[in-house]
Amino acid sequence: MPNFTDFPVGAPMQRIISAFCALVFCGAALVAVAEAKPNVVLKLSGVLVERDQNGAERTSAVEKAQLKPGDVVRYVIVASNVGADPARNLVPIGQVPAGTAFQAGSASMKDAAHVEYSLDGGKTWSSAPTIRVHTPAGDVVKKADPATYTSVRWIEDKPLAPKGSATFIYVVRVK
Numbered sequence: 001m002p003n004f005t006d007f008p009v010g011a012p013m014q015r016i017i018s019a020f021c022a023l024v025f026c027g028a029a030l031v032a033v034a035e036a037k038p039n040v041v042l043k044l045s046g047v048l049v050e051r052d053q054n055g056a057e058r059t060s061a062v063e064k065a066q067l068k069p070g071d072v073v074r075y076v077i078v079a080s081n082v083g084a085d086p087a088r089n090l091v092p093i094g095q096v097p098a099g100t101a102f103q104a105g106s107a108s109m110k111d112a113a114h115v116e117y118s119l120d121g122g123k124t125w126s127s128a129p130t131i132r133v134h135t136p137a138g139d140v141v142k143k144a145d146p147a148t149y150t151s152v153r154w155i156e157d158k159p160l161a162p163k164g165s166a167t168f169i170y171v172v173r174v175k
Helices: 011-035
Strands: 040-051 057-061 072-081 093-095 100-102 114-118 130-135 138-143 151-155 165-174
Touching: none
Parallel strands: none
Antiparallel strands: 040 057, 040 072, 072 165, 093 151, 100 165, 114 151, 130 138
16 A cells, blocks of 8 residues: 655645645634634613603613603613623614604713614614705705614624623603
């Protein structure tokens, strides 16, 4: 039986062997990445926010509330990284429910890189959405009314640490 030293190995064969070794190494690296990764769990909750005659805030679970026009609902998204590695490029998205209006300035998150809004259900995003208005003098571009936002998202530059969590908040008013 011949052994591998019986065959001359030219430059093309050396490249093939090198490529094969690189593939094996990359495959091992991919397996290592697959085994050690972030695992982010998102939890959405909503509360009806009411004020008593003294201005003190009272909240109740939105699922149990009979909502009426003018009611204010605060949504909270909690992102928890239950994995072993940092979660990079975290972009939580909150939907503005039909029949409600987003409340300007209500999107918050401690140390968030920036917030973006959508007017079309998340197809396009902007930190300051605009609309085109037709006038007798021609088309005019103006800032969109925040009440017309359909979605909000937070763009994080910093990774979410293993076993860490982040809280994202936004508020809507029932129409």
